[in-house]
Amino acid sequence: MTTYIYAVVHAGHPVTVEGSTGVGAPPAALREVRSDDLVAVVSDAPEGLRAKRRDLEAHQRVVESVASAGTALPMRFGTVAPDDEAVRTALADRAERYRELLGTVDGAAEFNLKAADREEAMLRELLIRDPDLRELNEALRARGGGSHDDRLAFGGRVAAAVDTWRSANAERILAELRPHAVRTRVGPAVDGCAANISFLVATNARDGFEESVRRLRGDLSAHTELAVYGPLPPYSFVD
């Protein structure tokens, strides 16, 4: 029976896995695998585990629960070991690194920010700002949109302007929020968002972080929608 791993914690972590379950149908019972001062929260790995909603939710639920109770290293979804003994060996072999990582994320949580454009308002501003772009737009409008090639060339210029605009937006967000974070990680654009940034925020800095988020949200509201998710397990700061 293979072993599914959710998180690594210190032996002193107040985690109680008894009675809790994780991935699989029916959900597998959680247990602990200990090596010296490190503990892995694991369960049996179900046959044919896939990245389906049910198991993604189960993984996240377990990791969230462990991380909210104390310092934890969240595993990437879908990590499977041959058996518990292999987990124990891995903990022992990498103990130094895991202790160091636990120190890094101690007393802090991840907040993931995603910025989305309010497209129409953004494009309007870009046209107002750039007289050339605006004239081009008016000319194409007058010709019922212009030829395919005209629209493609114009659209390409708009896309470049959008890209520059998004970069400036991301810089602004970083400048405002980075001072509140222990670490920052800029992620790929997903789900159509213009900026995707994770912040590792210490518990005592959370109020200041959230206050700055509120201010930013107000300042940028005309053209940008900010969503901030957290506190989350520190996924972005342990890999």
Next chain:
Amino acid sequence: MAAMTQTTGGRPANMLYSVLELILDRGLVIDVFVRVSLVGIELLTVDARIVVASVDTYLRFAEACNRLDLNAGSVGLPELFSEIPEELAEGKTVGVIDGVRRAITEAVR
């Protein structure tokens, strides 16, 4: 088990998908162990990633701009725009494509 909380903004119902790339692409990896097959997830994550520099996007932007009537009043210029250089970097979108490709590769690795 503690429910996931959300301090600011967003829609709780979509929370899992909003942070899906964190769960799939990040988190601790133990390199001697295998990861389960993510068949099915590849589509999910690739679909979720927008490619700015594509023909479709260019045409969409062009049409969206054409629909705008700039005389119909506008919202105030944010100070942000004062920081944007007038010259728009040529070839910048190619970099965006590369970036997205990298992201996709990382997501499905």
